[in-house]
Amino acid sequence: MKSAEVQEHEQGWDFERAAMPYVDSLYNTAYRMTRNSEDAEDLVQETYLKAYKYYDKFEEGTNFKAWLFKIMKNTFINNYRKKKLTPHKIDFSEIEESYERVIQKNAPDLIRDPESEIFQDMMDADVKRALDSLPHDYKMVVLLADIEGFSYKEIAEILDCPVGTVMSRLYRGRKMLERTLLDYARKYGYIRGEAEPAKMRSRKDETKGRKKKDDAKPEEGEAVEPDDNEEEVLFAGADDEEFEFEVEDEEDEQFEIE
Amino acid sequence: MLCDDVRRVVYFFLDGSMGDRKQSEFRSHLDDCPDCETRTAAHRRLREFIRKRLSPIGAPEHLKIRLSASLHVSAE
Incomplete structure (x- = not known):
């Protein structure tokens, strides 16, 4: 029987093996989101620490990369976006x-x-x-x-x-x-x-x-x-017979607009 | 498929996300319509250009080291 400390230590390695291959992708997106390297590094680090903390909540068989990106998006919104970005009006x-x-x-x-x-x-x-x-x-x-x-x-x-x-x-x-x-x-x-x-x-x-x-x-x-x-x-016609999109795993949400 | 339809869905065609039937209708339209064929090719080239110029920036080494260290600290 392994001690709790040993199990946790092993989980750290396990997480690192699973998560580190995505560090370049996450950093790249973080950099484009924050527009500077210092904030991007902090964002990626916070993402990894949160992901590690909630690693046992990750469902095996689902997309791990997408899960990491989702944590990063949420972290970004909480930390950065509110103070740094102002809404744009688009015509x-x-x-x-x-x-x-x-x-x-x-x-x-x-x-x-x-x-x-x-x-x-x-x-x-x-x-x-x-x-x-x-x-x-x-x-x-x-x-x-x-x-x-x-x-x-x-x-x-x-x-x-x-x-x-x-x-x-x-x-x-x-x-x-x-x-x-x-x-x-x-x-x-x-x-x-x-x-x-x-x-x-x-x-x-x-x-x-x-x-x-x-x-x-x-x-x-x-x-x-x-x-x-x-x-x-x-997007007129997106829900017509004439313009039926076959987007994977979609029910009736085609082109549903927020 | 009409020219207006082709304009509306050109990005989804380039993504290959419309399903076989619509992808093939789109291609048939291009065979018959040089204008749409040219425009679609222009979109494709623009997308390649953008992708090339926005090539990913890798994470700096010091960040990778910092991450690895912080994960093991938090595991202890």
Whole structure:
């Protein structure tokens, strides 16, 4: 029979073996969240200590990496976000419209050789600045999906929100990020100026009478989401036969909006 | 699938998350529509560019050492 001390000591090694492989990923995301190395290190350390403390609560067979990220997200919200981040107001319809023009006009250049013809002089710092310019909630989903490779469902677990919310934030976050990069590219003369407005067909009429979720008030300190109507227009048809998404393990939450 | 639909779901297509039927409808549309094909390719290249430029920053060695030490201290 092992003593309690020995068991606990062994648990420490066990936890370390399980958790340390994710330290680079956690640090990377922590750095993008806090925007400086000192706070990122503290955040990762606090995450590890909390995760260790609650290690016996972790359910075997579930995603350990996602569990660690969830603890880090909660720690960040408790410690940092309230004091450091202020909510952004986003006029998404404006972003959408000018983005459509820019992407439409420049798509042929972008696929020809985006790296050498358009973005060769764009610094890594510009790309990081573009990412940092995203409202926190949008930045998080883009980081978790596109840099860390989590699935929609895992991101929904980490962020405690429906999969549909993850998808709509991803849609907007990616679009805002691309749009910001294209703005930089235009500002520094890598690409041409404004094109003719792309034809934008509103789907508003088609969505009339569609149900709206009413508890859409943002939490305190949360980025202000674009209005429901806009969201409904964007994701119109998501619950139609015509536009059925087969997102894994989803019941009727497709594109459900917070 | 129409051009407007393709625009709305292009990121989900690139994620491969729409299910086989919709992924294949999307691809069929691209075969018939050069504009959408070009735009989709532009999105794909932009995403590759962003991913490349935001390549992960590894945790510093001193943090790893500190973490390891603090776990064993808290285990004792």
